[in-house]
Amino acid sequence: EIVLTQSPATLSLSPGERATLSCRASQSISSYLAWYQQKPGQAPRLLIYDASNRATGIPARFSGSGSGTDFTLTISSLEPEDFAVYYCQQRSNWPPYTFGQGTKLEI
Amino acid sequence: EVQLLESGGDLVQPGGSLRLSCSASGFIFSNYHRSWVRQAPGKGLEWVSSISGSGGGTYYADSVKGRFTISRDNSKNTLYLQMSSLRVEDTAVYYCATQGAQNYFDFWGQGVLVTVSS
Numbered sequence: 001e002i003v004l005t006q007s008p009a010t011l012s013l014s015p016g017e018r019a020t021l022s023c024r025a026s027q028s029i030s031s032y033l034a035w036y037q038q039k040p041g042q043a044p045r046l047l048i049y050d051a052s053n054r055a056t057g058i059p060a061r062f063s064g065s066g067s068g069t070d071f072t073l074t075i076s077s078l079e080p081e082d083f084a085v086y087y088c089q090q091r092s093n094w095p096p097y098t099f100g101q102g103t104k105l106e107i
Numbered sequence: 108e109v110q111l112l113e114s115g116g117d118l119v120q121p122g123g124s125l126r127l128s129c130s131a132s133g134f135i136f137s138n139y140h141r142s143w144v145r146q147a148p149g150k151g152l153e154w155v156s157s158i159s160g161s162g163g164g165t166y167y168a169d170s171v172k173g174r175f176t177i178s179r180d181n182s183k184n185t186l187y188l189q190m191s192s193l194r195v196e197d198t199a200v201y202y203c204a205t206q207g208a209q210n211y212f213d214f215w216g217q218g219v220l221v222t223v224s225s
Contacts, residue, residue, distance in 0.1 A: 044212070046211055050184035050209060089212070095167070101151050102152075
């Protein structure tokens with residue numbers, strides 16, 4: 001089973017700042033990685049798929065990069081609505097699909 | 108607009124059974140994999156089970172294998188999860204999700220709470 005480790009666990013920033021979230025895989029997953037955003041009481045929402053492709057309707061301030069074992073989600077300039085929990089997820093070697101433990105982005 | 112609506116969540120005793128349903132509207136998902144993902148209170152996301160578009164392929168997390176059964180009725184655009192021998196650790200919000208062509212979880216339902224407690 002592929003383990004995804006996200007860092008940091010919590011990231012404290014202010015609106016307008018740049019956010020950089022990391023996800024590391026226990027073995028190479030090529031580019032088969034997605035990022036999701038989850039707000040309290042809501043279902044997750046797909047942001048990025050295949051490491052760097054924005055899902056439909058996702059603002060351009062969200063970008064993803066990486067391949068192999070190291071991946072990054074960048075939010076170029078934080079908006080108030082971006083404060084949430086972010087998860088990475090791999091589909092390289094499934095089942096099982098696996099998720100990272102999440103990064104909480106807080107003000 | 109695509110909508111997924113789960114139902115069937117409840118409070119059940121350990122060892123009990125429950126069936127979850129997820130009906131879809133706004134899109135026909137018969138060609139796509141569909142899945143269940145759960146989230147224990149205050150915890151992260153855990154994939155539970157997936158089923159292929161035809162229903163011929165089913166996949167389970169080790170934690171639920173042999174206890175849960177996923178199925179679908181494409182004529183009703185509905186996904187099911189039959190859960191038996193429930194444990195306290197199965198307590199979670201269960202989300203249904205549909206995977207698009209890229210095989211990620213594109214669409215999610217609002218989630219349904221399953222509580223296993225005596």
